[in-house]
Amino acid sequence: MKLAWQNIVHDRARFSVTVLGVSFAVFLMVFQGSLLAGFLRAASRLIDASDSDIWITARGVQAFEFGTPIEGRVRELAAGVPGVSETSRVCMAFAVYRTPNGQQQVVALVGADRNVGKRFPVPEVLGSAEGMTPDAVLYDVSDRDLIQVTALPAEVEVNRHRASIERQIEGYGAFLGVPFLFTSYRNASRYMGFGPEQAMYVLLRVDKGYSTSDVQQSLRQRLPEVDVLTRDEFAHQSRRYWTIKTGAGSAILTAAVLGFLIGLVVVSQTIYANTMENIEEYATLKALGASQALVARIVLTQALICGAVGSIVGLLAVVPAIGYAKSLIPWIYTPWWLLLVMVAPSLAMCSLASIASVRSALTVEPGRVFRA
């Protein structure tokens, strides 16, 4: 196996090109993978932030951002179903926001009851200990340029209602180019013009002694005019909508696959060229008694060494690049396992790329050793 290593390091220029090809592919795959992971996470971020077990939505709502009103009595009816321990409300609508300097901007306004969940960005939950008013409005720090607030608190308008922006939060930045504003349910429904007879999302917690699916079933029977989904089901549906139905996720996924294919071609070409350059040595090896398995192992080892080194270089490059990209794409997200998981396709890519090379090395006639 020393021969495998020596063969590739002996020609450093070619080795560098191969490593560059692999690292480029790994970089692209991890970057695109991070975009996809971030996109998926952002697509259901607010659903996941709630502590509820069940979400009730209007019929046919595909994603959190596209909720439509339901009757307010749904909440009372749901509360009466055995197993439902607590209810809360969330609403969301696009609204017109007027910046302190008078410019207008569309925002996604989200309102929620204080018992929706500790992670949900609601002033009543987040600000109770920090002196915020119950009707305060929050925005994500990454949307500062869009919101155009220079000092807090700032008096602004939302749908022609006066609002007070009091705090920045993190992790809930613009997902679709439209910034989110978060406030209490009461406040949001006032800005949206919702009456008490209306709701958008009713969230339920299930008593510990009850099965979520049983309660879901009972709710479906009791409330046939709405959709009753577990939190995970609604999150999945929302992710599915944004990634598949809008085509955005497919585009990101396609770019990741293209990264893989580009890497495959580059690596395949360089490994093949390397093998063909050493084809006489493979013939010599075979003449000297090397088995086919040994010859294949040498070529494959070379490919895997290139894959491993290229992966490390690619990962070392992509981590700071994603760190920088966060300032431009706040929702980009790299799960730690993605870095490890991407090593496998890159090694698979190199193995795949070496197939043609292995074939050439195996079919070379040992008898050619006598040609001067």
Place this chain on the structure above:
Amino acid sequence: MPNHFLGVEGASVSFGKREAQVRALRGVSQFFERGKLSLVMGPSGSGKTTLLSLLGCLLSPDEGTVFVEGVPVNGLSEAERTVVRQKKISFVFQAFRLFHSLSAIDNVALGFELRDATLSGRMEMARDLLVRFGLGDKLNQEPNELSPGERQRVAIARALAGNPPILLADEPTASLDAQAGRNICQILRSQVDDDGRTVVVVTHDPRWQEFADRTITLCDGQVEQERNL
């Protein structure tokens, strides 16, 4: 009763098809005695290298039988012939065919590894062989840092790694100057005298006659002359 240790019987080999067909060997029967240095001579295209390829299990005859250590090897699969080469036969080439990315000692150690991957102390044995051939100060040099004569000595050391009983050499002195060529002749002769190895050398070089036990001359794929020296 012929000595069937190493040789061919009624061997014919053709290359190409139809009009382009070339008959490299035409029913050649020739055996090489154990522990002798035999020369195969003849003009270009006479079939010398084809005969060497048959003896080295690198090629199968269209007709006839090849014997290695007295055993017919015609019917063996490619994998089985590889094992025969691995255990019994070793080669020295005109173009040396050293692995360019490996040092001299690594080249020889690889020779040991190819014969027995489980063998321990390969580097020490490789060093001993190279020292024996006067290359003790060139152990870590790569082939392109060595003179042609030194490269051929490394190639012979690699061929002798694992102590194969048969050594087949194809024009081993063709790329060397007179002094280096003579040195190689002496080394291969010593393999016969000291270690009882069977050596077959294909050559045009008349200097070899001084070191050989027997000469076979081929012409147009047939044995033209046999001579004991």
